[in-house]
Amino acid sequence: MLDLAQRVAATEKAIARFRGKPFDWRDRRTCIHLARAQARALGHRPPAVPDFRSPRGAKTALEATGHRTLEALLDSMFPRIAPAAMWVGDLALMEGGDGFDAIVISAGGKMIGYHADHLAEGIVNLVGVGERPFIGAWRL
Template identity: 60%
Template sequence: MNLHDRATATQRVVDRFRVRPFGWATGGTCLHLARAQMRALKHRPPAIPRFRSALGARRALHAAGHADLAGLLDSMLPRIAPAAMWVGDLALMQGDGEFDAIVVSAGRLMAGYHSEALDRGVVNIEAHAFIGAWRL
């Protein structure tokens, strides 16, 4: 997929999640955002188990055999250096709570859920220290 098509597909996904407030039970999590982005860029990620809380999400992650979100992403995608990210790639940033946060590269900014704006949906986040990045 060329960069123009990646950017167009990424913008469609981000726009869809901008109006979806964060919600464990409503499909408004960074994991749902990441899965939608993977599908938009022609990957075939597994279905996300239903969960209704942070505890349920943690249990689902462990049931899938992963200790954390980095392990889950490592099992599906090639890890890259954060400086090598293209528009549409995924990154993991330090979260404020129990989980770190998966974000989508939207050029100079990242798009994702932010603890100070969970009721607004996905917002632009200034890129800073990454835990890891993955190529889509």
């Protein structure tokens, strides 16, 4: 298991791959791709993300995993924790758009991920998360 300093360094490295790059279904810049990069950075070996190029393709790919929701998919891969117990680098699920919830990364008092109002900017620091309750959180 990584110590806190290692978790911070690994999380910063994973986030750097997505920062400044806009959300894009076709270029593999979605929250599931972000989550997979984060899981790998923290030493997990998640399965490859199937190739999809639209929200509809993403739904089909998700259902092909045997799960109807991202929540169920994350439950099958990582231990669920209380959102208040998140460490740097853990994943959380919040309400999203396009019929999906949004996977975000805990980054020490803030969450980092894609936001519908800032898709062209890439991932952003999300503030005011109390306005959007967590659906769940998972320890990586």
